[in-house]
Amino acid sequence: MFRILDKYLRFDGENVYMSMNESNQDFLSTNQTYNSQNESNEDYEIPPITPPNMPDPSLLHLVDHESSYHSLCHSLPPNSLIPAYSYQNMDLPAIMVSNMLSQDGHLLSSPLPTIQELVHSEGSSYDPSHQVSLLNRSGMLPSHMSPLTQSQLISQMGMRNAVTHGSPSPPGSKSATPSPSSSTQEEETESHYKATGEKRPSTELGKKPKNQKKKKKKDPNEPQKPVSAYALFFRDTQAAIKGQNPNATFGDVSKIVASMWDSLGEEQKQAYKRKTEAAKKEYLKALAAYRASLVSKSYNDQAETKNSQPNQPSKMILPKQTMYSLPPQSSSPYPGLASFLSPADLQSYRGHPHSSLSQSLNAKSMLPNISASPPPPFQISPPLHQHLRHPSSSLLNQPLNIQQVPQPPILSSSMALQSSMSSSPTGQQDFSHLSSEFQSSVGPRSPNSSNQPGNTDWDNEFPNRECGMNHCSSLSRDKSLYLT
DNA sequence: TTTCTGATTGTTGTA
DNA sequence: TACAACAATCAGAAA
Numbered sequence: 001m002f003r004i005l006d007k008y009l010r011f012d013g014e015n016v017y018m019s020m021n022e023s024n025q026d027f028l029s030t031n032q033t034y035n036s037q038n039e040s041n042e043d044y045e046i047p048p049i050t051p052p053n054m055p056d057p058s059l060l061h062l063v064d065h066e067s068s069y070h071s072l073c074h075s076l077p078p079n080s081l082i083p084a085y086s087y088q089n090m091d092l093p094a095i096m097v098s099n100m101l102s103q104d105g106h107l108l109s110s111p112l113p114t115i116q117e118l119v120h121s122e123g124s125s126y127d128p129s130h131q132v133s134l135l136n137r138s139g140m141l142p143s144h145m146s147p148l149t150q151s152q153l154i155s156q157m158g159m160r161n162a163v164t165h166g167s168p169s170p171p172g173s174k175s176a177t178p179s180p181s182s183s184t185q186e187e188e189t190e191s192h193y194k195a196t197g198e199k200r201p202s203t204e205l206g207k208k209p210k211n212q213k214k215k216k217k218k219d220p221n222e223p224q225k226p227v228s229a230y231a232l233f234f235r236d237t238q239a240a241i242k243g244q245n246p247n248a249t250f251g252d253v254s255k256i257v258a259s260m261w262d263s264l265g266e267e268q269k270q271a272y273k274r275k276t277e278a279a280k281k282e283y284l285k286a287l288a289a290y291r292a293s294l295v296s297k298s299y300n301d302q303a304e305t306k307n308s309q310p311n312q313p314s315k316m317i318l319p320k321q322t323m324y325s326l327p328p329q330s331s332s333p334y335p336g337l338a339s340f341l342s343p344a345d346l347q348s349y350r351g352h353p354h355s356s357l358s359q360s361l362n363a364k365s366m367l368p369n370i371s372a373s374p375p376p377p378f379q380i381s382p383p384l385h386q387h388l389r390h391p392s393s394s395l396l397n398q399p400l401n402i403q404q405v406p407q408p409p410i411l412s413s414s415m416a417l418q419s420s421m422s423s424s425p426t427g428q429q430d431f432s433h434l435s436s437e438f439q440s441s442v443g444p445r446s447p448n449s450s451n452q453p454g455n456t457d458w459d460n461e462f463p464n465r466e467c468g469m470n471h472c473s474s475l476s477r478d479k480s481l482y483l484t
Numbered sequence: 485t486t487t488c489t490g491a492t493t494g495t496t497g498t499a
Numbered sequence: 500t501a502c503a504a505c506a507a508t509c510a511g512a513a514a
Binding site: 250 | 505506509510
Binding site: 224225226227228230231232233234235238239242249250253254258 | 490491492493494495
């Protein structure tokens with residue numbers, strides 16, 4: 001079974017080689033072609049790739065790029081290796097390609113200034129959006145590739161299909177699943193690469209069997225976790241890689257992306273990380289709203305149960321019908337109490353000795369559904385207490401106001417407070433207002449939204465100037481709560 | 485510090 | 500038709 005594994009394409013000006021996870025020095029010293037390396041395994045023959053700087057009309061648009069590269073990289077002899085997946089062919093943004101040439105020489109035979117540094121040496125800073133915009137034009141990549149380079153890359157990346165299989169094997173086919181190896185061997189391999197910092201040379205060598213755990217069913221309303229910087233990079237890069245190597249499997253692409261990620265400059269990584277940070281903030285907001293909605297729903301569920309079992313007076317009693325409905329794919333429009341609470345908070349609340357609910361509720365019945373816990377504002381951080389002391393101005397009131405619960409005769413302390421809050425003059429109407437506001441800030445922005453597109457400032461997301469209500473004007477003061 | 489989870493895309497198989 | 504599984508890799512969260 002053929003695998004490209006950590007064999008990286010190496011281009012020495014005449015031929016493209018593949019190395020088996022060797023350091024570049026190793027590769028330089030051995031300078032073995034992929035063919036010779038693998039002759040014991042497969043009868044592959046990698047046709048040398050015509051250098052992209054060879055006369056090729058379709059590559060003319062790249063000539064300047066390349067010539068400038070060579071001219072800039074004085075330390076790079078004409079025949080020295082250039083990074084795997086020649087950027088000329090990859091048609092990747094300069095940032096990516098350049099960074100394959102930079103850093104710790106991971107993909108280089110000699111340290112070089114990055115193209116980006118050279119290109120942007122006049123003080124222009126890295127613009128990740130530009131990069132993304134370039135990358136997102138994945139459709140143009142194949143067309144920009146010369147037929148020659150494209151076919152060459154395909155012949156390399158996709159040769160497994162032609163050679164090893166009579167018919168192409170799907171990349172994700174289960175037949176590709178490596179045979180499990182002994183755990184001892186795995187551990188040794190793992191420890192080796194952890195200790196040495198080397199990349200895993202091959203999935204054939206002691207790949208851990210993937211956990212066969214079933215993926216948890218995700219609540220479609222649950223906000224999606226922000227993707228990591230690497231995932232963003234992968235998303236941006238894979239299209240270009242696939243464009244150049246249509247037959248590259250996911251594993252191939254992953255390795256290429258990983259190598260590129262390794263070679264990516266810190267600045268560029270930071271740019272991606274900044275993106276993820278921003279996304280994370282948005283996620284936290286959405287998560288807060290989502291958790292609030294869960295609490296709300298669980299209240300309703302409990303109320304439903306209560307209605308069917310009226311002999312349990314100590315349980316939270318809430319009407320089955322809420323005053324609002326949660327739209328699909330959107331979180332609760334308001335960030336409720338639970339939004340500030342981690343499960344640990346909720347658990348601690350459950351265990352609080354002064355919690356009448358915890359006393360009255362069967363702990364066992366509580367455990368399976370943490371979100372079913374009553375709003376635990378009384379054992380949480382001081383700011384929340386402060387908010388509770390100012391119910392008229394606290395955003396925390398929102399989930400309580402909307403419930404407009406006919407209070408049961410027996411109330412816990414929290415319920416008592418909730419009851420008092422429920423009598424607030426701000427009711428459903430206020431909530432609806434807040435709902436639309438919050439959705440416009442957390443969810444996809446409506447074109448009609450008054451918020452500035454792309455403005456993620458909290459104050460803009462909760463423009464109290466439109467509200468005029470005290471609780472809305474307090475939103476900005478509460479923002480720290482959402483971000484904690 | 486280690487372990488686990490989930491994210492990336494595209495294909496295949498199954499319900 | 501929709502969804503899960505799978506591939507390699509990494510980041511981030513959790514223990």
